[in-house]
Amino acid sequence: MDLPKLAIAALGGTVSMQARNAGEGVIPTVSGETLLASVPQLTTLARVTVETLGLLPSASLDFELLLNVLSWAEFQIKQGAVGVVLIQGTDTLEETAVFFDYLWPHDAPLVLTGAMRSAAQPGAEGPANLLDACRVALSENSRRRGVQVVMNGEIHQARRVRKTDSLALQAFTSPVVGPTGLIMEDRVHYLRAPAQRTVLPLPHQKTQKIAMLEASLSADTLFLESTLTLGYDGLVIAGFGAGHVSQSWATVIEHVAESIPVIIATRTGSGSTAQASYGFHGSEMDLIRKGASMAGFLCPRKARVLLWLLLGCQRQHELSRYLKDESCIQN
Incomplete structure (x- = not known):
């Protein structure tokens, strides 16, 4: 045989x-x-x-x-x-x-x-x-x-x-x-049929740096404010609940998002970020208006991997398309 x-x-x-x-x-x-x-x-x-x-x-x-x-x-x-x-x-x-x-x-x-x-x-x-x-x-x-x-x-x-x-x-x-x-x-x-996948080309750049920070109660903004001066090329935030941060963090994120991609994920361990449920300062709707992208079901760690790869093959302009795929569960 x-x-x-x-x-x-x-x-x-x-x-x-x-x-x-x-x-x-x-x-x-x-x-x-x-x-x-x-x-x-x-x-x-x-x-x-x-x-x-x-x-x-x-x-x-x-x-x-x-x-x-x-x-x-x-x-x-x-x-x-x-x-x-x-x-x-x-x-x-x-x-x-x-x-x-x-x-x-x-x-x-x-x-x-x-x-x-x-x-x-x-x-x-x-x-x-x-x-x-x-x-x-x-x-x-x-x-x-x-x-x-x-x-x-x-x-x-x-x-x-x-x-x-x-x-x-x-x-x-x-x-x-x-x-x-x-x-x-x-x-x-x-238990399920294969899900549709999108495959990226190999990254030709490998020096990009992606910061990841977690939102927490009464957290200051010192690290967040230093993201650009420290030379980071992208930022992932593990946000509260459905993708939320404090008002002070939201203000800094707006500034950071003018220069580098910013992804907001949920720190909860399960579930998706929202898109159009909350409207307060620091909510997902506010952060989207400020230039951040929502990670959907992608956890913060995996969102960081995705952003590193996209930057490595110069496809960061397609970030919203890749994250859109993560905003729904394929059966």
Whole structure:
């Protein structure tokens, strides 16, 4: 039987972590090859190639490294892989997933996974998540779905998934929409048809800087006022409720938005920003009049990724079109 080709890359993260000595905290030490050896069932499903591209906690990943990983993944597809699986830490998993999703042009699936328990802990779920991710990457029904995150038996769309718990096994959810699929009895079951995606060209500029600030009760405007003088090229605000800020912040945002793109998202963790509900100073209607853009269902962190990519390929003038796509949920 001619098995399909599957490519796996390990970047590090909790799934690869162990302690060197008793009583010390865990650090990334386990290679992709060792992780693969913990899932012998894969040899019956695919011809697997695995590479260790890094052993980093995901907080230390950056856009430059992710572009190199993307290049590696695209090469695997050109070499005949039917899908690609990336193993990484969970701290930035929701951000790396959307970064790849905006740039992944292939019908073949790109699947991200990790673990909440380190490789040395009893009940470590890393091998199970890896096997599930590989099943998803090998499934014909996974084609044309872009980038997906597989954790704890669930499949999540890259643009919707969020890490909503710091330590729990069930740390990843997709607020409002829920998972797009499940792995049950070793089979991949999708709950929705593939959503329409827009793919950006690769950024040719990589030095742009995007600030992200969170609105909070009685917050001063010192950092906000310094955005332009510090050389930032874009700004994302994690606003109150449906995309609101204080009157003093709204005044500064109007000035900043004259020079750089400003996106207002919601800090709540679920739901969308509004467009035409509130009219007070600092409301979404006021901020739109002042030149800011509303993020819709896109969370602040993912809005920052989108703005970095748009600036990198000089498409910031299309920001409103991309955010309009995020203002509705596709079934």
